[in-house]
Amino acid sequence: MTQFLPTRRTLVTGALAGVATAAIASLNGANAQSGVRRARYGAAVRADALAADAAYAAALAARCRLIVPEGSLKWSDLRPSATEFRFTDADIIAAFADRHRIDLRGHTLAWYGAMPAWTEAIASRAEAERTLVHHIETVVSRYAGRIVSWDVVNEAVPEKPATVSDLRPFAWTRWLGADYIAIAFRAAAAADPNARLVLNEYDVEFVGARFAARRAALLHIARNLVERGVPIHAIGLQGHLLADREIDRDGLQTFLREVRVLGLDVLVTELDVIDASLPGAIEVRDARVAECARSFLNTVAEVTPPSAILTWGISDRYTWVPMYFTRSDALPNRPLPLDAQMRPKPFMAVLEQFSRMAS
Numbered sequence: 109m110t111q112f113l114p115t116r117r118t119l120v121t122g123a124l125a126g127v128a129t130a131a132i133a134s135l136n137g138a139n140a141q142s143g144v145r146r147a148r149y150g151a152a153v154r155a156d157a158l159a160a161d162a163a164y165a166a167a168l169a170a171r172c173r174l175i176v177p178e179g180s181l182k183w184s185d186l187r188p189s190a191t192e193f194r195f196t197d198a199d200i201i202a203a204f205a206d207r208h209r210i211d212l213r214g215h216t217l218a219w220y221g222a223m224p225a226w227t228e229a230i231a232s233r234a235e236a237e238r239t240l241v242h243h244i245e246t247v248v249s250r251y252a253g254r255i256v257s258w259d260v261v262n263e264a265v266p267e268k269p270a271t272v273s274d275l276r277p278f279a280w281t282r283w284l285g286a287d288y289i290a291i292a293f294r295a296a297a298a299a300d301p302n303a304r305l306v307l308n309e310y311d312v313e314f315v316g317a318r319f320a321a322r323r324a325a326l327l328h329i330a331r332n333l334v335e336r337g338v339p340i341h342a343i344g345l346q347g348h349l350l351a352d353r354e355i356d357r358d359g360l361q362t363f364l365r366e367v368r369v370l371g372l373d374v375l376v377t378e379l380d381v382i383d384a385s386l387p388g389a390i391e392v393r394d395a396r397v398a399e400c401a402r403s404f405l406n407t408v409a410e411v412t413p414p415s416a417i418l419t420w421g422i423s424d425r426y427t428w429v430p431m432y433f434t435r436s437d438a439l440p441n442r443p444l445p446l447d448a449q450m451r452p453k454p455f456m457a458v459l460e461q462f463s464r465m466a467s
Contacts, residue, residue: 147376147415147463147464148173148415148417148464149171149172149416149417149459149465150172150173150211150213150416151175151176151418151421152175152176152177152178152419153168153175153176153177155177155200158200158204161425163450164450165204166450167422167450168204168422169208169210171422171465172210172422172466173210173211173464173465174211174213174256174416174418175211175212176213176215176377177197177198177214177215178421179222180201181198181216182215183224184222184223185222186198186247187224188224190239198251202251202255206254212251212254212255213255213256213257213258213418214248214257214258214259214303215262215308216259216260216261217243217247217248217259217296218240218244218262218289218292219263220278221263223278227239227279228279230283236279236282236283236284237284240284240292240295244292244295248295248296249300252302256303257306257341257375258296258303258305259307259344259377260292260293260340261289261307261308264289264309264326264329265309265322266325267311269322269324269325272324272325272327272328273286280292286332289329289333289338290336293305294339297339304342305341305342306340306341306342306375307326307330307333307340307342308346308377308378309322309326309344309345310378311348312360313349313355313360313404314350314353314354314355315353315355315359319356319359320356327363330343330370330372334371342372342374342415344374344375344377344378345377345414346376346377346378347380348378348382348420349379349382349400349401350381351385351386351397351400352385352386355407357407361407361410364408364412368412373414373415374408375414375415375418376408376417376418377416377418378418379418380419380420380421380429380444381400381443381455383433383435383441383442384429384433384435394442394453394454394455395454397442397443397454397455398457398458405462409462417459417463419444419445420444421444422445423447423448423450424440424441424443424444424447424448425449425450427441427444
């Protein structure tokens with residue numbers, strides 16, 4: 109998951125009312141192109157909620173063909189110390205997936221945003237590579253044959269890359285430079301040769317120079333891996349959409365054509381729609397959220413239908429969005445396909461058009 113800085117934008121309520129009407133109409137007819145491959149639908153899952161909330165567990169079991177731990181496989185959760193692994197929460201989610209015959213994704217093996225403090229004591233290139241490879245071997249091999257795909261490297265591209273070679277600074281780039289990416293992919297492939305390996309990124313779908321630069325940098329990484337024979341199978345588009353930001357249809361589709369030339373699959377890995385700038389009226393807001401998701405998914409599917417579509421959570425009851433995008437009117441955010449009472453919203457209708465659900 110991306111850690112965003114809060115922003116405040118405004119949209120015209122009257123215009124949104126028109127958009128709402130159009131969005132609801134679009135759900136009844138327009139969809140991803142007829143005959144296009146439909147993706148498996150899934151969602152990010154919280155282990156504590158899964159154990160405590162029967163309605164949440166039931167919604168996941170009924171609707172998802174694929175789930176991913178929201179936090180339980182990140183370094184900060186798994187690695188309290190250099191010598192310790194804690195798999196309790198991840199195993200709870202894996203057991204739930206097994207019981208309900210739901211496939212499991214893994215998130216994430218290398219991410220700047222979830223590094224425990226002890227990694228700052230790493231003091232050499234050899235130690236850095238040994239630590240990274242040991243972590244990946246241990247975690248991936250534990251779930252080999254159960255986790256079908258991994259976000260191997262997450263958010264390698266900095267917020268505002270000045271060149272296509274720029275990477276986010278953290279422990280692995282400090283000691284390994286860009287090599288950490290290939291090291292991570294090769295270690296994951298060695299630990300589970302059957303897992304699909306994904307390079308995952310956010311903020312590549314919008315209009316603007318910063319987003320174009322991020323697409324170019326992501327493509328540079330992917331192309332470099334493919335040309336070097338590094339095992340990589342797919343690009344993950346997170347899809348944390350801001351409802352007041354325009355999708356760059358031409359730019360994103362050009363990028364996706366290049367991804368297809370490389371022979372890589374595409375997944376939508378963390379879809380939600382951040383509604384902090386939208387009016388409070390629920391019908392208008394929900395329709396605008398659904399239309400935003402539909403526009404994004406159509407843009408992707410017209411070039412390369414994604415093999416999976418996962419939302420970053422299934423219900424507004426459990427979402428990261430209010431931590432960074434609290435609404436100024438203090439109303440609850442509504443970024444996900446089910447509301448806080450587990451009732452489907454127009455967003456779910458959009459997902460049903462593009463996805464294969466469990467039920």
